[in-house]
Amino acid sequence: MEIPAAVSTLYGRSDELEQITQHLNDPDHRLVSLIGPGGIGKTSLALEAARRYGDRTKDGAIFIDLQSIDQHELVVQRLADALQISIQNNETALAQITQFLSSKETLLYFDNFEQVIEAAPLIADLLLNSPGTTALVTSRTPLRLTQEWILQVDGLSTPQSNAANNSTSNAATQLFVDRAIKVRPDLQIEQNLPHIEKICEIVEGMPLAIEIAASWAHLLECSEIAQELQNDRSLLESNMRDVPERHRSIDAIFNQSMAMLSETEKSVFAKLSIFRGGFTRDAAITVAGANLPTLASLTDRSLIRVAGNGRYRIHELVRQFGADQLAQNPNEISAVQKNHCDYYIEFLAKRHVTLTVKNQVETAHEIEAEAENVRTAWQYAIDNKLAPQIASAATPYGQFIQYRGRYAVAGQTFSHAVKTFEAQTENSENSKALALLLIEHGRFSLRQGNLDEAQHAYERSETLHASLKMQPQYGLLMDPQLGYAYLDSTRGNVQQAVTHTQKVLERAHQENHQLHVAMANQLLGHLALRQGKLDEAREHDQTALDSCSQQGERWFVAYCHNELGEVEIAEGNYAAATEHFTQSLNVSREFQDRANIGLAQVCLGEVATLAKKYDDAAQLFEDSKIAYDQLGDRGGSARVQSGLAALAVATGNNGAAFHYLKELLESAVEMQYSAMTLDALESIGELVLKTRNENEGKKLYGFVAAHESTDSRTQARLKAVVPNNDEPQSPTGSLDDHVALAQNFLAHIQNELKEEISASVAQ
The missing domain is CATH 1.10.8 (Helicase, Ruva Protein; domain 3)
Known part of the structure; x- marks a missing residue:
């Protein structure tokens, strides 16, 4: 039977077609098997390959359709029918076929061979005795023949799996x-x-x-x-x-595959459906009771596949089918879910130390591979109020999420967990789990700009730590006092922040908690910088960096470089600042920490603005904006707004500057970010100076220059704008007073810049 004509377009298989042709032309690979689950497109791909190859061979290609037979003895007859040979005697049928093919150059394409896999030796005999014959096979199971070259057929490229292609070309x-x-x-x-x-x-x-x-x-x-x-x-x-x-x-397709399995294989396959995003052999053995022969059998039948790096994966639709099979046995599904939870909670707990120091990058990538399984296990533990498991996993799970900068996910994850355990009966296990959950909830509330919620979480956690006589866990930002310090720093309460941080540093030295020694020094450096104490700031930041390096801590190193870069900005050393921010960016890229990638990029953009490299600054701000928009990080997005506003003011784009500054001031005030509010006031003052009159601008400049919460980059911009012989006088009034003043200035500017503002919005 000749190859049927194409009735529809084949999409996205050019690489596979090239590989098939290449191997069919190789004398050592005269048998090519396309292996994959039903519905994956093996037949369409093979038909196109057979057409192309057959057109270039002397005697063309022959199609042998095996879908309607399930006895291997019938394959010879089906082949003879396709070749249009009349078989005289069943005992000599193969000899007749071989004789017929011996003088020909042809491709035999066998479709759906998995139903008659016992007939595989027939193909080996044909290839041995017919030197001009090649064979192409589609099957859910490999033939296991010496000459066989296997192409594992996967799904078509999707927007997610092929990011290089745009949506309409995949x-x-x-x-x-x-x-x-x-x-x-x-x-x-x-x-x-x-x-x-x-x-x-x-x-x-x-x-x-x-x-x-x-x-x-x-x-x-x-x-x-x-x-x-x-x-x-x-x-x-x-x-x-x-x-x-x-x-x-x-x-219907999946049921065909299931019919080929033994009862043991069916049971293991159903249990494997508990895994999300793939699994290792060890996990399959521990959770699903699999063994290597069973995994090999399921792989042969294309129900699971080897994904590389010792991992297996299941196509999502196949996994859902398996989950339906598992759901038919309530007792079995309960046991499998518990096994799965125990395995991945222990998986997290075992990686607490290596995730925190020494092998952080490698461990983070290891957890990333199991992220879906970890999420599933975590949710099971929360739903079933498994306090010991949650207590052992909360810190490493929170640390991992922070490394990846997934703050929106973290906010939902830990908020839900806190609410669940707050509703439980108070006992030591539940209270310990809640204390650690509250630490993580406070961490991510702080990062998302929910300062009041973070404050409540840290206060409740501190109370529980005291009642349980718990010491802070080994990790970053695990002391509630450190949480208070960051909150006070964010709100502009510099002296209170210093007091909290010094307490943390004293306790960290007593307990030899070197991570908190590093964090406390880094924060003290930040606070010293805001007070204009540059030498003290540099000393604290360098101590933090050295402490991290000595422990083999890598992730927080990036944030130490950020602070050292800010010191260099304050001293006007833009090249040195750029070097620190670049090192920070490189470290964060190792961790795929999108939050600090965005921060390092915005810092580099701010340096470029100060150095009047405006094109570089614009690109860096745009890159940072993309990172923060993806994260849903309000504080980070406000920082980008600040950079874009300063760039617009510096380049005379007053309409865009108005747009950015209005949004920045509103966001900073709402989130209680005092330094960001002051930053907005400085840029508004500069815009007022350029568009209205000098005295109005000086009212804002003087307040910003004298305020203890004004950060180094804002001070650096003040130095660049205000002449040395015309230092602004410090006016009286509160931050709220000057916010109202700035809003009033913006209202006047809006009337005066209508056309420029309209033009910037249109762009």
Whole structure:
């Protein structure tokens, strides 16, 4: 039987087609097997490869369709039928076929070989006795023949899996659009693109699932299709009459694979569905009771696959199918969930020290690989109020999330956990878990600009620490007193912040808590800098950096470099400041810490602005803005607004400056960020000086210059703007008074700069 003509476009398989052709042309690889789960697109890929290869061979390609047979003895007859040979005697059938092929140059394409895998030796005999024959096979299971070259077929590239391609050029999106337009010609592609991308990501680029999902476009909006798929797989059932019965639904395909398994294999496969984002062999053994032969069998049948680095993964739709099988046995699912929770909570707890010092980067990447499993285990522990497990995992989990800068996720995670344990009966285990959860909740509330919530969390945690006679855990920012210090620093209460920090430093020395020694020194350096004590600031910051280096701590090193960079800015050493911020950026990139990546970039942008390298500054601020927007970090976003405002003022873009400064002042006041508020007042003063009159600008300058919470970068801008022989006088009044004054100035400026403001908004 000749290869059927193409009836639809094949999307995104150019690399695979090139590999198949290359190996079919290699005399040592005359057998190529395309292996993968049902619905992954093996047949479409193989048909196209067979057409292309057959067109270049003397006798073309032959298609042998095995989908309707399940006895390996029938393969010879099906092959003979495809070759149009009349078999005279079953005992000599293979000899007749071999004789027929001996003088030919042809490709034999066997489709759906997994149903007759025992017939694999037949292909070996054909290749041995027919030197002009090559074979192409699709199967869910490898043939295990010497000449076999295996290509593992995966889903099509999706927007998430192929970031180099834009949304409209990745294969999964193209396939969906092609199929959806056939049933709904008026589909608005651009408008629906985010939902189409989501659909393709949910099904992990599985072509059959994409086609079935697209077939619903005539009845449902793309957003509805995506929502339905997130709930269950029932939507992935086709009513198209020309679709083969075995491809009418995703579950029908998976049931075919399940029919090939032993009872033990079925049980293990169902248990493996508990894993999210892949798993290691050790996890499979411990959690699901798997062994190496069972894992090998499931891999052979394409239900799981080796993902590299000792990990396995399951296609999400296959995993959901397995989860449905597991759910049919309530006792078994309970045991598996408990095993999974225990395994990954212990996994976190064991990495507490290496995550904190010495092997932080490697450990963070190790946890990242298991992030979905860790999240699932954590949620199970919270839902079941497992206080000892939460107490052992809270600190390393919080530290890991901080390294990755996932503050929005952390806020929800620890807020929910705190509420759960606050509602529990008070006992030592529950109280210990709550004390540690509150520390993390305070940390991330502080980072998100929720200062009152952070204050409450630290106060409650301190009370519990005292009642339990608990010492601070080993880690960064684990002392409630340190939390108070950061809160006071943020609110502009510099002397109170110094007092809290000195207490932390004294206790840290007594307990040899070197991480808190480093953090306390870094914060004291920051506070000294705000007081204009540059030598003291440098000494504290260098002590913090040295302490981190001695312990092998790497992540906090970046923040020490940030402070040293700020000292260099205060002294006007822009090249040295750039070097420190660059080192900070490089360290944070190792950790994939998007928060400090954004901070280092905005600091570099501020230095570039002061050095009048305005194009460099604009690009750095834009890069930082992207990082903070992704994080949902309000404080970081305000810092970018500050940098953009200063850049706009410096370059005379008054309309843009007004826009940035109005938003910055509102955000800084709302979040109680005194230094940021003063920074906004300085830039507003500069804008007023340029657009209205000198005296109004000086009113703001004098207040900002004299205030104890004014940070080094703001002071550096003041020095650049105010002439040395015209130092501003310190006026009377509070911060609130000057905020009101600045708002009044902005209201006047808005009337005077209407056209420039309109132009900046339009851009």
